[in-house]
Amino acid sequence: MQNSEIYLESLITATPQEGRELAIKLARKSIAAIQTDAEKRKALRANYAEDTAQLIASAQIIAVEFQTIAMANNYWKS
Amino acid sequence: MQNSEIYLESLITATPQEGRELAIKLARKSIAAIQTDAEKRKALRANYAEDTAQLIASAQIIAVEFQTIAMANNYWKS
Amino acid sequence: MQNSEIYLESLITATPQEGRELAIKLARKSIAAIQTDAEKRKALRANYAEDTAQLIASAQIIAVEFQTIAMANNYWKS
Amino acid sequence: MQNSEIYLESLITATPQEGRELAIKLARKSIAAIQTDAEKRKALRANYAEDTAQLIASAQIIAVEFQTIAMANNYWKS
Amino acid sequence: MQNSEIYLESLITATPQEGRELAIKLARKSIAAIQTDAEKRKALRANYAEDTAQLIASAQIIAVEFQTIAMANNYWKS
Amino acid sequence: MQNSEIYLESLITATPQEGRELAIKLARKSIAAIQTDAEKRKALRANYAEDTAQLIASAQIIAVEFQTIAMANNYWKS
Numbered sequence: 001m002q003n004s005e006i007y008l009e010s011l012i013t014a015t016p017q018e019g020r021e022l023a024i025k026l027a028r029k030s031i032a033a034i035q036t037d038a039e040k041r042k043a044l045r046a047n048y049a050e051d052t053a054q055l056i057a058s059a060q061i062i063a064v065e066f067q068t069i070a071m072a073n074n075y076w077k078s
Numbered sequence: 079m080q081n082s083e084i085y086l087e088s089l090i091t092a093t094p095q096e097g098r099e100l101a102i103k104l105a106r107k108s109i110a111a112i113q114t115d116a117e118k119r120k121a122l123r124a125n126y127a128e129d130t131a132q133l134i135a136s137a138q139i140i141a142v143e144f145q146t147i148a149m150a151n152n153y154w155k156s
Numbered sequence: 157m158q159n160s161e162i163y164l165e166s167l168i169t170a171t172p173q174e175g176r177e178l179a180i181k182l183a184r185k186s187i188a189a190i191q192t193d194a195e196k197r198k199a200l201r202a203n204y205a206e207d208t209a210q211l212i213a214s215a216q217i218i219a220v221e222f223q224t225i226a227m228a229n230n231y232w233k234s
Numbered sequence: 235m236q237n238s239e240i241y242l243e244s245l246i247t248a249t250p251q252e253g254r255e256l257a258i259k260l261a262r263k264s265i266a267a268i269q270t271d272a273e274k275r276k277a278l279r280a281n282y283a284e285d286t287a288q289l290i291a292s293a294q295i296i297a298v299e300f301q302t303i304a305m306a307n308n309y310w311k312s
Numbered sequence: 313m314q315n316s317e318i319y320l321e322s323l324i325t326a327t328p329q330e331g332r333e334l335a336i337k338l339a340r341k342s343i344a345a346i347q348t349d350a351e352k353r354k355a356l357r358a359n360y361a362e363d364t365a366q367l368i369a370s371a372q373i374i375a376v377e378f379q380t381i382a383m384a385n386n387y388w389k390s
Numbered sequence: 391m392q393n394s395e396i397y398l399e400s401l402i403t404a405t406p407q408e409g410r411e412l413a414i415k416l417a418r419k420s421i422a423a424i425q426t427d428a429e430k431r432k433a434l435r436a437n438y439a440e441d442t443a444q445l446i447a448s449a450q451i452i453a454v455e456f457q458t459i460a461m462a463n464n465y466w467k468s
Binding site: 093094095097098102126127128130131133134135136137138140141142144145148149153154155 | 162163164165166167168182183185186187189190191196200201203204207209210213214216217220221223224227228
């Protein structure tokens with residue numbers, strides 16, 4: 001049931017902001033890996049986009065994914 | 079669906095208190111990245127601001143984001 | 157919507173017990189940052205103080221905040 | 235609203251098993267810090283001790299607290 | 313009640329993408345370890361595959377498992 | 391209310407698979423520490439074994455416990 005798409009070539013990003021965007025992408029790709037039907041996901045997005053408890057739960061995933069990415073990039077410290 | 083705004087230039091903050099404030103900002107920006115409609119977010123804020131379970135869940139995100147920021151700043155140890 | 161109060165001067169505490177107390181304080185301050193109305197928070201406290209699911213969720217925040225503080229203090233190892 | 239009891243003198247334990255027990259104790263003390271009334275806690279314990287969702291959530295706290303303790307003890311590696 | 317199957321030979325993967333796939337696999341194997349009946353799991357998959365709250369919770373597991381794998385691989389930094 | 395059983399002698403395991411099994415065991419022992427009545431636990435297991443939300447929550451505990459074990463074993467890197 002794995003997606004054949006390569007969506008994560010590297011954890012290294014040029015900037016912290018790109019690190020945030022990668023974290024958001026990884027969270028979305030995880031959901032896509034479990035619910036592989038794009039039409040269903042589009043229909044379901046309305047369910048959680050206006051449910052604050054689920055928005056908060058989504059932000060929690062982003063926080064963990066971002067932590068991993070930040071560690072990979074040594075916090076983008078020059 | 080990414081926001082084009084650059085809201086995270088650096089994880090480095092001058093003080094721990096600013097680290098807390100950055101963690102709170104990142105949690106809010108994650109929610110904004112999923113629900114991009116500012117009017118909707120304003121309407122939804124009433125839902126979670128008086129729901130203790132959701133307040134607690136929000137504090138959990140802040141804890142994880144702050145952990146990342148604290149690690150980035152080497153805990154602001156002089 | 158940030159509180160102007162400086163409640164986190166340092167992550168460094170003299171003892172592990174003070175580290176626990178700081179973790180509890182940080183968890184409370186996160187909730188206060190989202191629900192800034194002190195009267196509302198007082199009214200809401202009754203909701204979660206007798207709801208075991210929410211007590212458990214609160215303890216989870218404390219665990220994460222404490223982990224950060226413990227790392228900052230190098231686990232108070234002499 | 236802090237307990238005046240010193241329940242955490244050190245994160246260092248002689249054995250991994252004692253590390254587990256300390257993690258369980260810390261999780262309980264967090265709940266006690268929020269709901270300081272011992273009689274109420276005793277009454278509430280029945281609520282979560284037979285609610286599998288809450289038992290699972292409690293085990294999640296223990297996992298995080300134990301992770302901190304394990305790191306403090308360098309995993310009890312000789 | 314342990315599965316006798318060896319599904320984790322190593323945390324080391326050739327690429328970050330394979331690290332993602334391993335994280336997803338580990339999350340699934342955890343669920344299989346608790347609910348060992350494959351027929352029941354197949355029947356249950358419909359329950360969570362269209363429940364956004366559960367999809368989000370699943371993505372949270374993947375985030376934590378991936379963090380471990382990323383650390384194991386030193387973030388696939390050359 | 392501590393179990394007198396020593397179930398964790400060491401975090402060090404010979405293989406990653408054994409690390410997974412130890413993580414699952416620790417998650418179960420945490421639940422047993424809170425609900426010490428084995429008969430009750432047996433009765434309750436039916437509740438969560440067919441509730442996908444709870445299966446997912448259980449997998450989350452395993453992920454965190456496994457992260458600790460993986461760190462202890464330096465990811466079983468030779």
